[in-house]
Amino acid sequence: MPVYQGGDTLEITCNHPTLGSLSFATKSNESYTLDPGGFRSNDDANMITGNGTFVDQVNRMRWSFEGMFMTDFQSDNELDILPQLAESSELGTWTISHISGVIWTGKGKPVGDLQADTNTAQMTVKLSGGGKLVKL
Secondary structure: OOOOOOOOEEEEEEEEOOOEEEEEEEOOOOOOEEEOOEEEEOOOOOOEOOOOOEOOOEEEEOEEEEEEEEOOOOOOOHHHHHHHHHHOOOOEEEEEEEOOOOEEEEEEEEEOOOOEEOOOOEEEEEEEEOOOOEEO
16 A cells, blocks of 8 residues: 655755856645646536537646745845846756655746745745656
8 A cells, every 4th residue: 555645845946057056945744736837638518519529629738836935134035035036038947856755847937926925934935837746
């Protein structure tokens, strides 16, 4: 019988062609959402012909990883560098290390809002990119 190991995301790093090598602290005991990307069938109940034949609309989806980053307001921090990564037309190579020993990697950038909570020193960040997020 398998053992399903969940747990902490330990570290997130980015190697960017112009901004360099960066490391981001994660929050312990938080849930992170991972979508490896790739091809998906459209989930639309109307994708069927008049005679009942299944229509399989397949589209490529980008990978994504979303969760809590810690932010240090006293130094060059996530509020300084994440917007630069988001604005860049160059994609960084991201690695995401999990407590299970698994490391995922993919080329991408931060997408969506970048808002920090000044009370908890945290911010929710979504990373996304083309291709698939793959295990090393």
